[in-house]
Amino acid sequence: MKNVFSIAAAASLFTMTISGCTDETVSSQSIDQNVNQWTIDGQRDLANALNQQPINKRAKNVIFFIGDGMGITTQTAARILEGQLNGQDGEENLLSFETLPYTALVKTYTTNHQVSDSAGTATAFHTGVKTKSGVIGLSEFADYGVCEGQAEHEVTSLLKMAEDRGMATGLVSTARITHASPAAAYAHAASRGWETDTDMQPADIEMGCVDIARQLIEFSHGDGVDVILGGGRRGFLPNTVTDPEYPDQKGRREDGRDLVAQWQAAGGQFVWNEQQLRNAPKDQPLLGLFEPSHMQFEVDRQLDNGGEPSLTEMTATAISRLEGSEEGYYLFIEAGRIDHAHHYNNAFRALHDAVEMSRAVAQAMAMTSEEDTLIVVSADHSHSFALAGYPAKGNGVFDWVRGTDEHGHPNDEVTLAEDGQPYTMLGYTTGVIVDRDEIFGEQDPADPNFRQGARIPSRGEHHGGEDVVVMARGPMAHAFHGFVEQTFLHHAMAHALGIQQ
Numbered sequence: 387m388k389n390v391f392s393i394a395a396a397a398s399l400f401t402m403t404i405s406g407c408t409d410e411t412v413s414s415q416s417i418d419q420n421v422n423q424w425t426i427d428g429q430r431d432l433a434n435a436l437n438q439q440p441i442n443k444r445a446k447n448v449i450f451f452i453g454d455g456m457g458i459t460t461q462t463a464a465r466i467l468e469g470q471l472n473g474q475d476g477e478e479n480l481l482s483f484e485t486l487p488y489t490a491l492v493k494t495y496t497t498n499h500q501v502s503d504s505a506g507t508a509t510a511f512h513t514g515v516k517t518k519s520g521v522i523g524l525s526e527f528a529d530y531g532v533c534e535g536q537a538e539h540e541v542t543s544l545l546k547m548a549e550d551r552g553m554a555t556g557l558v559s560t561a562r563i564t565h566a567s568p569a570a571a572y573a574h575a576a577s578r579g580w581e582t583d584t585d586m587q588p589a590d591i592e593m594g595c596v597d598i599a600r601q602l603i604e605f606s607h608g609d610g611v612d613v614i615l616g617g618g619r620r621g622f623l624p625n626t627v628t629d630p631e632y633p634d635q636k637g638r639r640e641d642g643r644d645l646v647a648q649w650q651a652a653g654g655q656f657v658w659n660e661q662q663l664r665n666a667p668k669d670q671p672l673l674g675l676f677e678p679s680h681m682q683f684e685v686d687r688q689l690d691n692g693g694e695p696s697l698t699e700m701t702a703t704a705i706s707r708l709e710g711s712e713e714g715y716y717l718f719i720e721a722g723r724i725d726h727a728h729h730y731n732n733a734f735r736a737l738h739d740a741v742e743m744s745r746a747v748a749q750a751m752a753m754t755s756e757e758d759t760l761i762v763v764s765a766d767h768s769h770s771f772a773l774a775g776y777p778a779k780g781n782g783v784f785d786w787v788r789g790t791d792e793h794g795h796p797n798d799e800v801t802l803a804e805d806g807q808p809y810t811m812l813g814y815t816t817g818v819i820v821d822r823d824e825i826f827g828e829q830d831p832a833d834p835n836f837r838q839g840a841r842i843p844s845r846g847e848h849h850g851g852e853d854v855v856v857m858a859r860g861p862m863a864h865a866f867h868g869f870v871e872q873t874f875l876h877h878a879m880a881h882a883l884g885i886q887q
């Protein structure tokens with residue numbers, strides 16, 4: 387009885403608080419529905435949505451995050467993982483960037499592929515012009531891999547436009563900083579593979595095409611990029627120079643150029659580990675290259691010999707170095723390795739890197755005001771990654787699927803597929819084929835090295851072609867709504883900064 391009374395009391399209280407606007411609706415609802423938490427939360431979210439006011443003025447700063455390969459299924463699974471890491475069931479959680487007030491869906495195809503790669507997509511969102519897959523900073527009229535004539539098809543990125551206007555700029559990635567997504571911010575290359583001179587044909591170098599690492603160090607717009615943090619050190623060092631972190635490794639360049647020395651000679655700081663990053667003086671441009679190739683996955687970072695900063699720490703460092711700029715700043719930040727773990731059918735590392743990206747965006751949100759800083763968060767493309775199989779709510783995101791009993795209550799029993807074998811909610815369409823019969827009882831699906839099986843064998847799991855999300859807050863964030871081409875991201879960010887095209 388006590389329970390019934392308290393529900394009735396709560397119901398009358400609830401009716402009072404919203405009376406005057408929805409009296410009729412309320413009277414047609416049961417007491418259960420009136421006091422139901424979903425109703426209360428839904429009414430709160432509706433009020434917030436109706437109160438959302440666009441910030442219709444110029445942005446001083448833009449911070450643009452990309453999760454490489456962070457499709458919607460990756461976002462949903464990472465959201466559940468983050469919730470479970472915080473002791474919840476997980477499904478109700480929102481990643482930091484999922485709380486941003488404006489969203490749109492983004493069409494990611496390139497001019498020659500339904501399912502895109504990271505070079506074509508990066509050119510689209512950095513320059514506002516779609517192009518062929520594999521091409522960096524050139525329009526679709528350039529031929530992939532062909533140096534001759536490429537200069538006629540160069541397209542200009544927002545980073546260059548920002549430098550030309552005297553803004554401070556930064557580039558951050560956990561991948562090689564010469565990898566496709568950051569490269570399209572500063573380079574032009576008919577092939578994304580041209581990361582160093584060693585990766586190019588001698589004839590193309592003779593013809594005047596320049597490798598991507600050299601284009602970054604010799605970037606001539608404004609006063610050059612002010613903060614560069616990522617991986618890919620080997621592309622900047624000659625093959626005669628020993629790597630500072632790995633005594634058994636050398637640089638990769640054949641042309642004898644030491645691009646790190648070139649950067650320092652021009653007045654820039656160079657760091658290659660976390661401690662040096664923390665001690666770097668703030669009054670000089672900063673180049674931080676923390677691995678010869680890609681940086682570590684977030685879950686492996688603590689094992690790194692030299693000590694590596696997290697994406698969150700790099701985000702905080704970059705903002706703190708740029709925020710003093712009178713002219714404002716443009717900062718591009720990539721969680722570059724969600725993609726790499728997916729290519730290996732390893733959801734564990736992909737999702738933990740996505741959760742780390744959630745922390746990095748939270749850091750950027752905390753360090754900036756929506757009154758002057760536009761934050762945009764998106765992905766370049768998706769993966770052939772699926773969540774399926776009716777696991778009970780709260781089922782461990784990596785676990786075998788466990789379902790519900792005949793009354794709908796979780797029963798903790800492993801669900802078997804038609805072939806009599808257990809399965810995980812997470813899976814891939816393409817990649818490595820896994821014999822589930824062999825691994826059940828042998829492998830823990832929550833193990834960091836567990837590989838979720840695929841339906842179609844392929845060397846490296848494939849990208850997915852469905853839309854990705856873009857989420858935004860701050861000045862002109864309300865431009866992001868509906869279904870947009872990926873090129874729209876560039877145009878909306880440039881408009882927010884007042885850059886005319």
Ligand SMILES: [Zn+2]
Pocket residue numbers: 455504725726729849
């Ligand atoms: Zn990829």
